[in-house]
Amino acid sequence: MKVLQLAVILTTYNVCSESANILAFPTFPGYSHFIIIEPLLKALASRGHNVTVVSYFPQKTPIKNYHDIDVSHTLPLVTNNVTADYSLKNFRNSIDFMQFIYDYSYKICEAIFKEKQIQDMINSTSDYDLVITELFGSDCFTAFAYQYKVPLITIVTTIGFPWTHKRIANPDNPSYIANYFFPVKKNMNLYDRFINTATTLLANIGYYYMSDIPSYKLTKKYFGESLPPLYEIYKNTSLIMTNSHYSFRQVQPFLPNFIEIGGIHLKEPKPLPKDLKELLDKSSQGFIVLSLGSMLRCSTLPKHVINAFIKTFSKLPYLVLWKIEDDLPSLPQNVITKKWLPVNDVLAHPNVKLLIMHGGMATTIEVINAGVPVVGIPMFADQSGNVKSVVNKGIGVEVDYFDITEETFYNAVNKVTSDPSYSENAKKLSRTFNDRLNTPLETAVFWTEYVLRHKGTSNLKSPALDLSWYQLALLDVIFVVFVIILTILSLIYIILRVVKHYLFTSINKKNKKE
Template sequence: MVFPWFTALLVCLTWNAQSSTQSRILGIFGHIGKSHFFVFEPLLKALAAKGHNITVISYFPQKKILPNYTDIDLHGSVTTLEPTGGVTFEDITGGSNFGTARMVVDLGAQDCERVYSHPSIMKLIHSEEKFDLVINELFNTDCYLGIADRLKSPHIALSSHALVPWANDRFGNPDNPAYIPNLFLLLSNRMDFFERFQNTLTLLYHKIIYYYISDPKVIPIFKKYLVNSSPLEELKRNTSLILVNTHFSLNQPRPLVPTVIEVGGIHFQQPKNLPVDLDKFISEAKHGVVYFSMGSMIRAETFPEEKRRAFLEAFSELPQRVLWKWEGDELPDKPDNVLTQKWMPQFDILCHPNIRAYIGHGGLLGTLEAASRGVPMIGIPMFGDQFNNMKSMAETGMGLVLQYKDITKNNVREALRAVLENPSYQENAKRVSRAFNDRPLSPLDTAVYWTEYVIRHRGAPHMRTAAVDMPWYQYLLLDVIAVLSIGACAILYISYLTLATVYNLILRTTSKTKTQ
């Protein structure tokens, strides 16, 4: 009697193993920003490690051959931009969130043309290859959805940051500007009238930019390479789900439909041992260490002289040591308590128990890393989502915001004194860390589960909310409000006529009585 049960179990296990290894997944990452790709690279590797066959279109091929992982390298399609290049402070200061949004969508059209014109992509489009799933980033263009349509594959989206304003509609996800701050604004979820007014106008502006400026640029490119493709709006609404690199413990709570999955911290790796020199510098610091990095895009050596000197003079008065990610060959007038390096293993550094504070530009990756390790922050937001990230961080009480325009020796010194000497920042950072890490599954395991869920359920259409298919006026109940308004006006008008009639009758009766 045991043998049939054993055989059945063996058949089931074999079938499950085959269904896993036979899944073919195509990842499309047409944006040249390395940090965007870096967020979801662990997901691609984890899926490959589970036996899925992964093909990845990007500017960042693997340096070593990985089992079940195939790269389609986009290098050669970029002539004027380098995917690993940095920018200066002069490049990004003085801009506005309106200009940032316009720049983002303009880059989307450029990315689209470069990807579709690449010989390897043309070959893929016209091949007979089949994929069980297509994964792409939802950032500055939707043109890659045409590839999923051509391959007749379900697709899921990825977001390396909080949802962009044009992402919510396709999932029917609430995006009420009364309490959900725009990605590009320095606002909390508790706004006064003028902040809500600004937030509403910014949300409308960004949606208009995307739908009426970006899409008209992308659609001709889309149609040029993909004849007889489905309408772009239809492809957007057919997105099965989105994995978002946020977490409510840090990024402020908001309502999410089932197709929006938070996986904040998906890029985390197991901490590694620090290089000997860094470990010695940090471990031997009697008063701890302040870590200072402006991220991978902004070159710290381009700090204007007065800003650089403000930091140096403030650092020189600290009892703590300072680690400064400085891309230049040397830092003039560097104090003895400051160590600079062109590159540093940021997450491994933040994992060290002797790190007392982190000064950063507010990129979401570093902010999530600080939150996970309970490290207080001083945020200096420069562009894009960094303003929203830093406002969210400050609202938790684990740090504060120092505007770039306000950088002076005194302001830097006072900000450092606050986070280093006021115990509330450390306590709040630890509280956020506990909430951030308290999950049933790790961010990466959560992402893997939902990716495979969509494959198992062939696009998971049962997760799609009815709001996706509703016209905007129905979604906003404008038709109901119109009927109620007309009804209320009709009732008021009838009441007015009734009262006027009664009043006139009373006047006539009174007049007759007086006459008699």
């Protein structure tokens, strides 16, 4: 992000002269999700739009035109309270994680719909012009777009899920596009394509039966029996924005109303605290950062993993900054622990050598933006895919959590820090990632106001939305072609039979005469 970005946004694309009333639902109770959507909502408010936000993270300081509906009391926040054991038992397997998404999203809908303020909104005749929802699992809050007869924008804080693309009939061919639940590979072989296709189908079928149908029953309870099925409301989605970018994820086709805004949460690095800055300035040989994100409690890692980290760090000539919630005894002199680290700000320091990360999308984007090499230890969700993406770009290596020993971890760290190609590739990827016509936030603001100006995006609607699944798969065309070929072959067969019969009849008659 550039220094005067907000000022630029205030003046760029200033063609939406009337302020709009916008209702937003960034409703996942994890801050790593909220920080992706928050910059857009703040920017819209700064441009004069009245933005009402239903979320678990109300603003600490009031913002003009930004109105919070605080639901943080309805569910525990997913911040620094996920243990390593819980994440590996419930999230490591794709099937289990799909089930978690379906179930947890339902809980979010159930908890928020019970709120009196939300029920009042359902029964009111509020004059909104746009509804923005966050798509994780169930997108029950799209019902508000139907209720108010206004356009709908959906934001995904990672890459698109298999059920994301279906909403606007965006191309999602599993023969070459790896889905959210299948880690990216440079080239998929037959086995990879089979697994990718199977997980894509399973995810979409599971979403319909285990998320859509239960969520529709719940939503209809509050909005009334006349509410159409949620998948019918989804078809009217005007715009989808995803927190991704082709520079490090897969290159794939997108419709005009499918917009990548990866990096929207990035900010100009802030000055580091004086003591931390002095410490990093003195690290003449460089320093390493270990941070496993805002959800997972690093201190809950098994003892053998913690020990592998400590023993490896003791062998290194670098200063190590380690984000961990609890104090650790008998640490090497070159290791400094912090309960919280401003990772984006730290990565901007010129002496940084390496980031050891979990592979969350926000952190992955921050490290790519900074041009810093990585050692990735994915734990759950999209982290494996994100880590494999940057490994494919040659900016780091992956260490399987279940294979962590002092030897494997040291070899990975030593490999990346001693081979200059990783740092060179990281800087190259950073240049590609940042080489854009507009910043991600400017792009998001433009397209949001585009939807407002045109009261939707019917001009961008794909004809594929009007086709059934068998028409989209060309099964009807294949059937017609099959019938035509079968008819032609049948005619040829009949003609040959007739000719054969005529010839044999003629020959027999001739033989009899002779």
